[in-house]
Amino acid sequence: MREGTSGFWVTKTKGQISIGYEDYGVSEFGGGDFEKTYYFNKENSKKFLLALKKEYKGSLEKMIETAFGKNFNDPLFWEFCKKHGIEYSSSTWSG
Numbered sequence: 001m002r003e004g005t006s007g008f009w010v011t012k013t014k015g016q017i018s019i020g021y022e023d024y025g026v027s028e029f030g031g032g033d034f035e036k037t038y039y040f041n042k043e044n045s046k047k048f049l050l051a052l053k054k055e056y057k058g059s060l061e062k063m064i065e066t067a068f069g070k071n072f073n074d075p076l077f078w079e080f081c082k083k084h085g086i087e088y089s090s091s092t093w094s095g
Contacts, residue, residue, distance in 0.1 A: 008020065008068075012045075014042075022034065037092075
Protein backbone atom coordinates (compact mmCIF):
# COMPACT_ATOMS: atom_id res chain seq x y z
CA MET A 1 0.00 0.00 0.00
CA ARG A 2 1.36 3.41 -0.98
CA GLU A 3 0.92 5.73 2.00
CA GLY A 4 2.53 8.84 0.55
CA THR A 5 4.40 9.70 -2.58
CA SER A 6 6.78 12.36 -3.75
CA GLY A 7 5.05 12.36 -7.11
CA PHE A 8 7.29 11.52 -10.04
CA TRP A 9 10.30 13.13 -11.62
CA VAL A 10 11.63 13.03 -15.17
CA THR A 11 15.23 13.42 -16.32
CA LYS A 12 16.37 13.86 -19.93
CA THR A 13 20.09 13.47 -20.51
CA LYS A 14 21.83 13.01 -23.87
CA GLY A 15 18.62 11.78 -25.53
CA GLN A 16 17.79 9.33 -22.76
CA ILE A 17 14.82 9.59 -20.42
CA SER A 18 14.42 8.33 -16.87
CA ILE A 19 11.27 8.48 -14.75
CA GLY A 20 11.22 7.89 -11.02
CA TYR A 21 9.18 8.27 -7.88
CA GLU A 22 9.55 7.74 -4.13
CA ASP A 23 6.85 6.43 -1.80
CA TYR A 24 6.90 7.03 1.95
CA GLY A 25 5.58 4.76 4.69
CA VAL A 26 5.06 1.66 2.53
CA SER A 27 3.46 -1.06 4.63
CA GLU A 28 5.13 -3.86 2.63
CA PHE A 29 8.48 -2.44 3.79
CA GLY A 30 7.53 -2.10 7.45
CA GLY A 31 6.55 1.53 6.96
CA GLY A 32 9.81 2.33 5.17
CA ASP A 33 10.41 4.26 1.98
CA PHE A 34 10.57 2.88 -1.56
CA GLU A 35 12.09 4.41 -4.69
CA LYS A 36 11.65 3.18 -8.27
CA THR A 37 13.31 4.52 -11.41
CA TYR A 38 12.66 3.50 -15.03
CA TYR A 39 15.33 4.05 -17.69
CA PHE A 40 14.99 4.23 -21.48
CA ASN A 41 17.92 4.04 -23.89
CA LYS A 42 17.98 6.55 -26.78
CA GLU A 43 15.93 4.41 -29.17
CA ASN A 44 13.24 3.65 -26.61
CA SER A 45 13.23 7.25 -25.35
CA LYS A 46 12.25 8.30 -28.89
CA LYS A 47 9.58 5.60 -29.09
CA PHE A 48 8.20 6.62 -25.69
CA LEU A 49 7.98 10.29 -26.67
CA LEU A 50 6.32 9.54 -30.00
CA ALA A 51 3.77 7.22 -28.38
CA LEU A 52 2.94 9.82 -25.70
CA LYS A 53 2.56 12.58 -28.32
CA LYS A 54 0.09 10.45 -30.30
CA GLU A 55 -2.24 10.25 -27.30
CA TYR A 56 -1.52 13.34 -25.16
CA LYS A 57 -0.54 17.00 -25.41
CA GLY A 58 1.74 19.28 -23.40
CA SER A 59 5.20 19.03 -21.89
CA LEU A 60 6.79 15.65 -21.26
CA GLU A 61 5.97 15.96 -17.56
CA LYS A 62 2.32 16.86 -18.28
CA MET A 63 1.89 13.96 -20.74
CA ILE A 64 3.35 11.51 -18.20
CA GLU A 65 1.08 12.85 -15.45
CA THR A 66 -1.97 12.58 -17.71
CA ALA A 67 -1.05 9.06 -18.85
CA PHE A 68 0.08 7.53 -15.56
CA GLY A 69 -1.25 9.81 -12.82
CA LYS A 70 0.32 12.34 -10.50
CA ASN A 71 1.50 9.53 -8.21
CA PHE A 72 2.67 7.40 -11.19
CA ASN A 73 0.70 4.19 -11.69
CA ASP A 74 3.16 1.39 -12.53
CA PRO A 75 0.63 -1.01 -14.12
CA LEU A 76 -0.60 1.74 -16.48
CA PHE A 77 3.03 2.47 -17.42
CA TRP A 78 3.83 -1.21 -17.99
CA GLU A 79 0.76 -1.67 -20.20
CA PHE A 80 1.53 1.48 -22.21
CA CYS A 81 5.10 0.32 -22.87
CA LYS A 82 3.97 -3.20 -23.78
CA LYS A 83 1.30 -1.83 -26.16
CA HIS A 84 3.88 0.35 -27.95
CA GLY A 85 6.80 -2.11 -27.91
CA ILE A 86 8.88 0.13 -25.65
CA GLU A 87 11.66 -1.48 -23.63
CA TYR A 88 13.10 -0.10 -20.38
CA SER A 89 15.19 -1.11 -17.42
CA SER A 90 14.47 -0.24 -13.81
CA SER A 91 16.01 -0.02 -10.38
CA THR A 92 14.49 0.03 -6.91
CA TRP A 93 15.60 1.05 -3.47
CA SER A 94 13.89 0.59 -0.11
CA GLY A 95 14.89 1.65 3.33
